[in-house]
Amino acid sequence: MKSEELSESKNITCPYCNSILVNNENIDDYKLCSHTIFIATDYGFEFVREDYKDTINIDVKGENYDNYTANLPIKGIRLVQYTPPPSFFGVYWGFIDN
DSSP: OEEEEEOTTSOEEOTTTOOEEEOTTSTTOBOOOTTEEEEEETTEEEEEOGGGTTTSOTTOOSOOHHHHHHTOSOSSEEEEEEOTTTTOOEEEEEEOOO
């Protein structure tokens, strides 16, 4: 997947339809669009679209989710946000053009 890192202060916006999926003023309230195929954090997957459940192994144990999502065999775009130090906690969004 092609990856793009966003600063923590940026909203998560779909790279295909430009829908705002996470407004950084209320990060706990997120939306999905038809292009969203996964949402993952350093703790695991929060969402995987039904038609990608055979491609994406949601039970990867001991795997770095940053590396795993970056290397998925999907031609799409991955947006990444990291919490500033000392945490560096990562959130990973995957999108594909339908």
